[in-house]
Amino acid sequence: MLPTGMMFAFGLQHALVMYAGTVAVPLVFAAAMHLSAAQMIVVINCGLMTSGIATIVQSVGIGKFGSRLPIVQGSSFAMLASMLLIGQVYGIQAVFGAVIGAGLGMVLLAPVMARLMRFFPPVVIACLITTIGLTLIPVAGRWIGGGMPGAPGFGSPVNLLLAFATILMTVAVQAWGRGFMASISVLVGLVAGSLLAALCGLGHYAMVAQAPWFAVGTPFAFGPPEFHIMPVAIMLLSMVIIVAETTGNCLAVGRMVGVPVTDATIARALRADGLSTMLGGVFNSFPYNAFAQNTGLIAITDIRSRFVVAAAGGIMIGLGLFPKLGALIAALPPPVLGGCGLVMFGMTTVGGIRELLHVRFEGTRNGLIAAVSLGLGVLPMACPDLFAHLGGLWRLLLGNGVLLCVLSGVMLNLLVGDRAPAVADAGPMPPPPEGRRVDKKR
Template sequence: MNDVTERQTAPVKEKRLPLLQMLLVSFQHVLLMYGGAVAVPLIVGQAAGLSREEIAFLINADLLVAGIATLVQSMGIGPMGIRMPVMMGASFAAVSSMVVMAGMPGVGMTGIFGATIAAGLFGLLIAPFVCKIVRLFPPLVTGTVITAIGLSLFPVAVNWAGGGSGTGQFGALPYLGVAAAVLAVILLINQFMRGFWVNVSVLVGMALGYVLAGSLGMVDLSGISAAPAFQVVTPNHFGAPQFLLAPILSMCLVVVIIFVESAGMFLALGKITGQEVDPKQLRRGLLCDAGATFLAGFMNTFTHSSFAQNIGLVQMTGVRSRYVTAIAGLFLISLSLLPKAAFMVASIPAAVLGGAGIAMFGMVAATGIKILQEADIGDRRNQLLVAVSIGLGMVPVVRPEFFAHLPHWMEPITHSGIAVATISAVSLNLLFNVLGGPERHALTGANH
């Protein structure tokens, strides 16, 4: 039996790795999620017409809250934190709403932050009730949702591998070559090495890809000298938050969607790590999401949630320790205080991330397919549930404008393939298996 199979079938143990290995594996998590963490403040800051210095401050604020939230989610504090290897960051679910708010007269950044605070409070109030939905996620639904998560992330990896959306020569051979080199290194390490090297295979692949990309002139370090060496994020940097009804209602809807997505991702991570996610654990995880969002509004940043791409890294490396993500949270906090260091991480070319993303996001989809084997996937109605839910989940990915004529308030749902797939899978399971009677309920896999 090869090393990869051994890692996947061995019992999961909560353990602390040797210090060097722990640091390297933790830094892998930071590198993977960093692009997503800075993308939201970049988009919203540009929509609001902020200066480059103000956008840089937004990014540092996001890194700080993401680090704190990751620490809480990984280790737990009081009633918050699912105590699993989870990375947190600014959620894309709210981007479209916040871009609209940024351009509304009398709203701006302070209105966005006020809506974020109110939405966080709303999330804290509803989390104890939402956590009960765990019973609606038998293996049939969970496997479908996890597969949809992996597939919905593939366009991100492909965009990275082609050079990123900002390049004028998308798909140029140098970009494809760098992405292919990173992917090849990861695959070769997993095939021919074991232990420490497998655990840090993504980091090694990205490091070599960074060197290769630098030799091809893809690494841009211009402006690093202008960045301050040290900067502390201060609350309410842009002024006192404004609490306006329309933005608050919009952001509260976003929190509901974040909860749906997070529930699916927590259950996915539970399957990968071999831990059962019960309603109590799910409540702790959702409370952390909401608490991070509440804090974010005061600290000049936005709604926060767990990052799906890091679930793929947990599966890819086989390192399932929450201590790893806790240290990654400390890395994020450090980067928020050291703008020059954050600048260096941000200089990683998209093609380097693309090579790693193809492997890791595919692992998420493969995990979903494996979980589906626990359900009666031979049943025609269950096959239809999987087919329709994954198909609907791909709609926002393939054609984001497909739902453009639906009401604006639905955008947080219709722009999220994960949310669409989750709602479809839960609804069809209720129709086919729960309302169909006890004999149909057994086919969901819930009693396996």
């Protein structure tokens, strides 16, 4: 536990990083389902509120729910295609019914899924962390350009200069700052970049004045949920992606903070995913999983306290209850987010490369496993249209680089992996830098 001021500052930093991803899924879903402006506000506010609750459950833990690791929970983009397919065929009430059903299935099957941990040797974990970082870099690239490729003004010189100025400010604070200031380098970069954007006339804060001061999400705002066998089955099968992503992020964060991740840890994390997903269905929201964006923030700041992440969850709840605050954060220019995101996602990639340095390659087939796993992991990012001609569910599964990396790594390890020790002796984990506080009470 850190002092209140530091806890709030570090938590706000996490909330700012996760905000864009958290509101992106409701925005895309609302637009594709042709929801009204009032309905769009409902799903966004409910998404923020439930995301905050889910983050607190995952990081603090309640009984057998929650990994008790500094992990942020957010709406999963991987489930968006399945939800839109269900919504177009069965209607929006069936979407929330399928979300509730899939969440319940996750809670019940979590212990079985957690036993897959034994199939994750160090080489697979290292490839997974590296792939997570690499697959997030295009997200930062789209933010740096100002939105989506093809949109007016995408990649304009002003956007690029603003993003690189944000990168320079973030790096300067991290490199030359001391103690607390270095730890909030991303927050400083976001604030400084936003001020610079306002001076350039890029800030759009009209939505702040239009947003209401207070609003509470109500359960089943779109009517009672409808439960159909096929939509629930499709959503539950799609949850395989969430299992892979949450498992990978638990392993990555566990390595970063020096906490062993066991089958029980994974089971509690998956139960929290299931409970959060059920809560999302009740409050007009969507499935939740561990957000990879925030692992890079832990890597760059070395702030390992899970209570900081819980504070971020509390801030997200506040953003959901006070739409003006959410609108203020939403007004952050995308190039500013992209500049900070590039630094953080790059740090996640470097974390994976550091883990690869500890893997023994000589006299083993780990080099083959790493080569194929990394290649398949970045394939959907490098060639997005490769699986365009496949069916919807296959395209959804094969288009996820993290899932491809996990599956290929596990299968290759079973087929050609060596039974000899596969990790080089790297010595004990170094202590955290002086002046950084580490949560050791888990």
